[in-house]
Amino acid sequence: MNVKIKGRVWVFGDEINTDLIFPHSAFRVPPEEQVKLVFSDNRPGWSSLVKPGDILIAGKNFGTGSSRPGAVLLRRLGLACMAADSINGLFYRNAISYGFPALQCPGVSKMFEEGDTAEIDMLEGTVTNLRTGETRVGNKLSKLMAEIISAGGIEELLIQEGYMD
Amino acid sequence: MGMTMSEKILARHAGVPSASAGDILTCQVDVAVCHDMFFTVAGQIDFERVNKIADPDKCVVLLDHAVPAPTAKDALGAVKARAFVKKHGIKNFYDVGEHAVIHQLLVEKGFAAPGRLIAAGDSHTCAAGAMNAAARGFGPAEMMYIWCKGETWYQVSPTILYNLHGSFTSQAVTGKDLFLYIAGVYGDATNMNVEFGGEGVGNMTIPQRQSVATMCAEINAEFAIFPCDNVLREFLESRGDQSVNAVDPDPDAVYYDIRDIDLSSLMPYVALPHYIPNNCCPVADVEGTEIHQVLVGSCSNGRLEDIALVASIVKGKRVARGVRFIVTPASQKIYLEALKEGYLETLVEAGAVVTNATCGACYGGHMGLLGPGERCLSTTTRNFKARMGDADSEVMLCAPATAAASALTGRITDPREFLEG
Numbered sequence: 001m002n003v004k005i006k007g008r009v010w011v012f013g014d015e016i017n018t019d020l021i022f023p024h025s026a027f028r029v030p031p032e033e034q035v036k037l038v039f040s041d042n043r044p045g046w047s048s049l050v051k052p053g054d055i056l057i058a059g060k061n062f063g064t065g066s067s068r069p070g071a072v073l074l075r076r077l078g079l080a081c082m083a084a085d086s087i088n089g090l091f092y093r094n095a096i097s098y099g100f101p102a103l104q105c106p107g108v109s110k111m112f113e114e115g116d117t118a119e120i121d122m123l124e125g126t127v128t129n130l131r132t133g134e135t136r137v138g139n140k141l142s143k144l145m146a147e148i149i150s151a152g153g154i155e156e157l158l159i160q161e162g163y164m165d
Numbered sequence: 166m167g168m169t170m171s172e173k174i175l176a177r178h179a180g181v182p183s184a185s186a187g188d189i190l191t192c193q194v195d196v197a198v199c200h201d202m203f204f205t206v207a208g209q210i211d212f213e214r215v216n217k218i219a220d221p222d223k224c225v226v227l228l229d230h231a232v233p234a235p236t237a238k239d240a241l242g243a244v245k246a247r248a249f250v251k252k253h254g255i256k257n258f259y260d261v262g263e264h265a266v267i268h269q270l271l272v273e274k275g276f277a278a279p280g281r282l283i284a285a286g287d288s289h290t291c292a293a294g295a296m297n298a299a300a301r302g303f304g305p306a307e308m309m310y311i312w313c314k315g316e317t318w319y320q321v322s323p324t325i326l327y328n329l330h331g332s333f334t335s336q337a338v339t340g341k342d343l344f345l346y347i348a349g350v351y352g353d354a355t356n357m358n359v360e361f362g363g364e365g366v367g368n369m370t371i372p373q374r375q376s377v378a379t380m381c382a383e384i385n386a387e388f389a390i391f392p393c394d395n396v397l398r399e400f401l402e403s404r405g406d407q408s409v410n411a412v413d414p415d416p417d418a419v420y421y422d423i424r425d426i427d428l429s430s431l432m433p434y435v436a437l438p439h440y441i442p443n444n445c446c447p448v449a450d451v452e453g454t455e456i457h458q459v460l461v462g463s464c465s466n467g468r469l470e471d472i473a474l475v476a477s478i479v480k481g482k483r484v485a486r487g488v489r490f491i492v493t494p495a496s497q498k499i500y501l502e503a504l505k506e507g508y509l510e511t512l513v514e515a516g517a518v519v520t521n522a523t524c525g526a527c528y529g530g531h532m533g534l535l536g537p538g539e540r541c542l543s544t545t546t547r548n549f550k551a552r553m554g555d556a557d558s559e560v561m562l563c564a565p566a567t568a569a570a571s572a573l574t575g576r577i578t579d580p581r582e583f584l585e586g
Contacts, residue, residue: 015440018288019549024529028238031208041551061353061442064385065549066528067288068202069209069304076208086355088385089322090288094304104356142189144318154306155210163313164214 001101001150003123005080006130007055010046011114014059018091021063021070035077038070052078055118059084059109063091072098081120083108083127083138096145099153103127105138122146167415169324170390171358174299174412178282179319185419186323196276197311198225198285200267204249205231205242209305213245218253219315225276226250227259229266230524235531265496266524268292268379268464272371273498278401279393280410284311289382289464289546295374296401297393297411302382322387323421324358325351326414329365331429336474337566337580338431340373341466341544344380345434345562346426349445355385357421360414362392365428371400372468379464379546383441433579435542436562439550448567448579458541459484459572461565462493462520463527466544469499469506471565476508478569478583484516485575491533494522517572529553535560542577544568 019041026037038047056074062084063070071094074082081101085108095102101122108127112118117130125140141149151157158164168176172184179190204212218224226246231239243261250258259270267287271277277293283300284290286308293300303311311317327347333339359381366374374391381389391397393411401409433448461467461475472494484490492512494500500522503509509519526533527545535541535554540561543553548560561577570580 015442017440017547017549019529019547019552023551027202027206028236029207034208041556061355061385061440064353064383064440065288065547067286067302067304068206069306071304072208086353089356089387090302090304093307097304097306097310142320144189154310158215158310158313163217164211165216 001122001146004119004121005055005101006117006119007053007080008051009055009057009112009114009116009118011109011112012056012058014061015064016058016062018063018065018068018070022068022073031076035073038073038077047077050077050079053080054078055080055120056082057084057108057112057118058082060086061088062086063088069094069098071095071100071102075100081122083120085109096148097154099149101149103138105136107136108138111136166419167417169358169414169418169420170360170392170412171299171324171388172321174280174282175319175321177280184321186321188321190319190321191316192282192319193316194223194284194311195281196223196225196283197308198267198271199308200230200287201228201242201246202230203286203305203308204246205239210309212249212309215309215313218312221254221256223315224255224312225257226255227267227270228261228264230528231530232261232264232521232523263497265498265522266464266467268375269495272296272375273496275404275406278406280412284308284317289379291381291386291389292375292379292464294378294388294390295371297391297397299388299390301387322356322358324360325354326420326423327359327361328363328423328425329361329428330363330425331365331427332368333431334429335581335584337584338433339564339566340369340376341380341564342431342434343428344377345436345445346431348384348436348441349434349443351424353384353442357386358388358390359386360390362414366392367394367396368428370470371396372470375468376465383546433564433567433581435567435577436548438548438559438561441548448577451577452579454577455540456488456542456571456575456577457539458489458491458533458535459568460491460493460526460533460541460543460545461568462495462525463545464495465546466565467493467495467499469502471544472499472503472508473506475565475569476511478566478580479515479517479573480511482515482573484572488572488575490517490572491520491526492517493520493525493532496522526553542568542571
């Protein structure tokens with residue numbers, strides 16, 4: 001995992017739930033089709049605009065809802081990381097276990113306009129808007145969580161430890 | 166320093182004398198459960214490559230979301246689930262015919278029990294907190310990890326205590342209304358545990374507690390735990406549980422906040438579209454709103470007492486023209502009991518459609534999805550945009566009595582007049 005991540009920002013609001021990130025329509029289609037359906041109900045066409053390395057910024061309770069791993073679709077879509085005012089605990093665990101860096105940082109949603117460039121330090125928990133110079137400090141990734149993300153997620157750990165062929 | 170119920174269960178399963186908010190612990194998990202979506206949904210975890218599991222007797226696999234299979238791909242997921250349990254010697258497998266919505270199954274089969282640490286691949290797993298257990302949902306990768314290793318990490322969260330007093334003053338006001346009140350007034354509990362106490366708990370039935378505990382997923386709670394009181398002990402005895410490893414909070418437990426609620430002050434509430442925290446109001450505020458579908462069911466409100474209450478309201482009456490009234494029991498057992506009690510006959514005579522026990526339309530799977538411009542009043546768990554069908558439909562959430570009364574009028578209706586006088 002890159003500790004410091006710099007990228008173009010997409011801004012979303014509060015209460016962005018798992019069913020918007022990973023809609024039911026994506027349950028039974030192949031992974032390459034799944035990513036195209038991210039936010040298809042609340043922002044149709046967005047998934048085709050994302051470029052590798054982009055960063056998602058959102059409001060409170062990001063990822064509220066289901067156990068379906070929305071984080072893995074965001075990662076496969078090419079997003080480098082995300083930060084939100086607050087993140088649902090189950091989504092957060094999914095983010096770590098699917099190797100997608102996520103940061104809780106109260107107030108971060110007010111720092112950015114779409115298209116700004118953010119710099120996020122996952123270990124320090126800092127978010128900076130490179131246009132305005134504003135910086136906020138959120139929750140640092142713990143050592144354990146950083147190790148899981150660095151390994152590439154839980155599945156990689158299970159392969160390394162011989163639990164998966 | 167005293168401990169909350171959540172802290173005690175985590176400390177016990179980590180083999181440490183105490184735990185407090187902020188600690189990260191590695192805990193042994195008592196029971197780990199996955200349903201059909203673990204096997205059906207593409208791109209989640211390559212479970213067919215797993216070669217060893219820590220303890221098959223601590224694993225449970227069940228089919229509930231898509232039973233009987235509504236699509237060939239759901240049928241394929243079930244085929245993979247059957248092959249997986251055979252390969253790994255998982256005896257606790259519940260196939261079509263003995264199925265129940267996961268959170269009801271864990272209670273009916275005795276997996277959800279006091280003091281246990283329960284992991285399941287479903288966000289509403291906190292439902293088992295009604296049984297005095299610490300239970301939470303995990304994604305597919307972590308469920309596979311827990312199956313393989315028997316353990317995982319937990320970060321101990323701060324706890325909000327709701328002290329409940331008094332009792333509900335109307336038969337029409339039930340556990341779901343308590344939850345909608347909490348969510349409406351206090352908003353989310355993100356990164357927090359929610360625990361319940363106070364003498365009012367003793368005035369709540371087990372299904373009402375299950376409803377509240379399930380719904381705590383919607384305020385983003387980590388655990389949602391009820392105490393083990395006489396009502397729960399009697400329930401456990403009726404289930405045949407011999408020993409009970411219950412946890413009580415210490416008198417000097419440390420809470421993030423303590424909030425008192427008088428159950429007698431509560432009334433029927435609804436959650437407005439498309440999210441729940443700070444987005445609920447009394448039924449009176451939206452009374453008369455037109456609806457096209459009413460749904461009673463799910464891990465929140467598909468239990469026998471819910472169906473009995475709904476049947477008592479519609480008995481001898483007719484569902485309003487233009488309204489589809491769907492009742493989905495939470496388990497085969499409940500379905501059979503409701504059949505024997507005559508509730509299903511009453512419902513069908515009133516114009517309701519009684520479906521097979523399943524998660525069904527709650528997650529947008531099958532049996533009651535919405536078209537554009539339609540509004541559903543539902544006792545299910547979520548009101549997210551597009552979850553139950555078209556992106557231009559709406560879901561509003563309520564308790565069973567409100568659902569039944571509204572099915573009769575075709576508009577959102579206060580149910581109290583249907584049960585009193």
